Amino acid sequence: MDTEMVALKKNDTWVLVNLREGHDVPIGCSHDKIVSTLISQLDQTFALKELGLVDYFLSIQVTSIEDGILLSQTKYLNDLLHKSQMQGVNSQNSPINGSLRLSLYEGDPITDVTLNRSVVGALQYISVKRILRYLAVTLDFGLLISKASHFHLEAFCDAVWDSDLDDRRSTTGFCVYFRGTLVSWVSKKQSTVSRSSTEAKFRSLASVITKVTRIQSLFRELYFPLFVSPTIWCDYT
Numbered sequence: 001m002d003t004e005m006v007a008l009k010k011n012d013t014w015v016l017v018n019l020r021e022g023h024d025v026p027i028g029c030s031h032d033k034i035v036s037t038l039i040s041q042l043d044q045t046f047a048l049k050e051l052g053l054v055d056y057f058l059s060i061q062v063t064s065i066e067d068g069i070l071l072s073q074t075k076y077l078n079d080l081l082h083k084s085q086m087q088g089v090n091s092q093n094s095p096i097n098g099s100l101r102l103s104l105y106e107g108d109p110i111t112d113v114t115l116n117r118s119v120v121g122a123l124q125y126i127s128v129k130r131i132l133r134y135l136a137v138t139l140d141f142g143l144l145i146s147k148a149s150h151f152h153l154e155a156f157c158d159a160v161w162d163s164d165l166d167d168r169r170s171t172t173g174f175c176v177y178f179r180g181t182l183v184s185w186v187s188k189k190q191s192t193v194s195r196s197s198t199e200a201k202f203r204s205l206a207s208v209i210t211k212v213t214r215i216q217s218l219f220r221e222l223y224f225p226l227f228v229s230p231t232i233w234c235d236y237t
Contacts, residue, residue: 063142068181072142077135084132091137092130103165148179153230155212159190159204161197168193170200174208176215184211198236205234 054062059076062069081087157174164171169190176184186207194200212230219226 061142068144068146070142070144072140074139074142077139081132081136086129086132086136089133089136092133093137095131095134096127101163101165105166143182145181146179148181150228151179151226152228153178153212153215153226154180155208155230155232156234157201157204157208157232158235159194159197159200161194161200164189170194170197170203172200172204172207174204174211176208176211178215184215186211201234201236205232208232208234 053064056062056075059073061072061074063072078087081089153176155174155176157172159173160171162168162170169192171187172190173187174185175182190200190203192203194203209232212232216226216230
């Protein structure tokens with residue numbers, strides 16, 4: 001594998017998806033001449049049809065703009081709303097009610113099991129409808145991959161202390177940017193109980209540092225080490 005990686009680094013050529021007959025394969029490179037040469041070599045083995053610049057791949061729309069490219073799923077989400085007959089519905093500004101906190105030990109026990117299952121099914125349907133209403137207002141949202149002259153990792157993290165009423169565990173949240181582009185994001189419950197909000201935030205900070213370290217290690221394996229130290233921001237309010 002090391003030999004192949006050295007060759008990729010030397011030629012500055014990166015094939016994003018393994019070749020499979022009958023499938024579209026995007027090819028990316030910083031030099032047009034190398035792309036043309038690679039396509040000519042592949043055409044000697046495979047029956048190729050060049051489709052031009054990629055605009056739709058794996059349900060993701062790719063829109064070229066002046067500062068880079070925009071990845072979105074507008075068509076996919078429109079098809080989903082059409083399939084569920086929810087075009088033109090009233091929108092929601094969030095997929096869930098963020099202020100609602102539920103517990104396994106609150107409320108009265110259900111005596112009618114059949115009724116309980118029916119209610120749960122109805123609640124699941126309502127939850128799905130709320131998510132679809134949220135998607136309806138975010139159809140044009142996307143991930144912008146912009147041009148940048150720097151190769152800098154930057155991360156932001158936070159934590160919600162004591163967010164689970166039952167096990168008292170907190171929630172970690174963070175996002176990582178490379179060259180100003182979002183490349184990783186997480187929102188998950190912490191594995192242990194934190195005795196203070198400060199401890200919960202330090203656990204969140206440790207999680208994002210672990211992620212950033214892994215990303216740095218990945219770049220080293222790709223023979224593209226990052227010489228600028230990453231910047232990590234943590235909200236301590």
